[in-house]
Amino acid sequence: MMTYKDRLHCWAIARLLPTQQWIIVARFRSRSDADGHFQFLRQTIPQVKFEVVFDLSGDSNRLSALGRSANSLASGLL
Numbered sequence: 001m002m003t004y005k006d007r008l009h010c011w012a013i014a015r016l017l018p019t020q021q022w023i024i025v026a027r028f029r030s031r032s033d034a035d036g037h038f039q040f041l042r043q044t045i046p047q048v049k050f051e052v053v054f055d056l057s058g059d060s061n062r063l064s065a066l067g068r069s070a071n072s073l074a075s076g077l078l
Contacts, residue, residue: 010056013038016049024055 009027011034017023025041028034034052041050 010054012053012055013041014051014053014055016051022051022053024053025050027055 008029011028011031012024013026013028013034014022015025026034026037028037031052031054038050038052041048
């Protein structure tokens with residue numbers, strides 16, 4: 001069960017690990033905040049794969065990337 005505070009931060013930035021797993025590295029209240037931080041990460045660490053995701057799972061920091069395109073990552077679809 002997600003707390004009220006957790007539900008406020010549903011936008012997240014996920015990083016692709018070498019094991020083909022996604023890990024949440026930051027959470028945000030708004031999509032624009034997540035997009036801004038995503039742009040910063042992409043410019044400062046260009047060799048690492050990051051994606052902005054809408055995550056309501058709350059039970060795990062890892063999202064499976066197997067069989068999913070990077071643009072369709074969302075906890076409701078996994």
